[in-house]
Amino acid sequence: MTRIALVVSDVDGTLLTKDKILTEDAKAAVHGLHEAGIGFTVVSSRPTIGMGFLVAPLAITQPIGAFNGSSIVDPQLKPLEQHLIPAATAKRSVDLLRDYGVDIWLFTNDRWLTRNPDGEYTAHEQHTIKHDPTIVPDFAPYLDQACKIVGASSDAALLQRCEKEMQQVVGHDAIAVRSQTYYLDVTPPGHDKGTFVAAIAKRLGVALENVATIGDMQNDLPMFAKSGVSFAMGNASDDVKARATNVTESNANDGFARAMETVLQFR
Structure with a gap:
């Protein structure tokens, strides 16, 4: 697998369990990325107001994508780029x-x-x-x-x-x-999780082939298409799994953490 310099993760169904819990394994996995010098951030269909609780436990310093990436906010949730539905x-x-x-x-x-x-x-x-x-x-x-x-x-x-x-x-x-x-x-039109991945990669000077993405739903497919490596969660549907380069465990079995273990093997 290509060496990864940036990981962009979906939140619900991926980073969190079905009960919306951020597990200790998930936290440890992200801190492992930080220690390895690999960038990390999240993009979600969630509203801006629903993203802030992840910042401190995951030590996120990069911009975050809300509303499926159509809004980009800083770690203090202040808008950097925002688009509206006509x-x-x-x-x-x-x-x-x-x-x-x-x-x-x-x-x-x-x-x-x-x-x-x-x-x-x-x-x-x-x-x-x-x-x-x-x-x-x-x-x-x-x-x-x-x-x-x-x-x-x-x-x-x-x-x-x-x-x-x-x-x-x-x-x-x-x-x-x-x-x-x-x-x-x-x-809003013209903006999705794929455009968010491209924007963050450009901001960090990371080639898209060195980006890994991970998700579980159809709205994650645009970021799979942009990144060099993609992980579908074990709880994803078969059509989503078919569009990813890798399939990990489900979010009930810390699939996010298992995928990050794979990423760290190729640092």
Whole structure:
């Protein structure tokens, strides 16, 4: 395997367990990267407000990617580069999600907005991002501030159908892809986890062939395509595994840490 100079990791389903725990093995693996002089950062579909808890335990000093990489923030979560969904596209997205009957969330840079405080995944998201939602009667006043719009539903088949229709509805004006089987994310056009990887590699002067990425979902595929080495988690679907250069253990078995052991063998 090529010598790795930078690792970029997904968060949920990859760095964290199903219960959103950062294990001691994962922490130790990242500190091993630091000791070996290998850069490390994270990129996630999470909002900016849901990333800060990782900075201190992982000693992250590089910029972080939020909203699937469409926002880049420093380790203090101050925006370095931020993009928004066009307001008209945000409205079309909200309207389609409403038609499908799924819960709708709208994220600005610093707030999580919902019309339904008792939504199916609201408590789960509160636990995940360690932040409470702001309840609003209408999304209309915020459509020009949307960093991400999410449709949430436990009906995976319905959300998959919605994903396909959403991609047609937004066209080139946004990116629509599931970050979990139960979350459909709509994010700004032209920016994804792959563009984030390219931006960070350029910032550090690292060739893309010397970058390793690791993830578990379809929204991780753009960064797999950009990096010289990629790891799919054992809990990833077969189509995601097929697009990675390596497959590690699941996030229930510290697959992230096992993948970093492989990276460190080629330092």
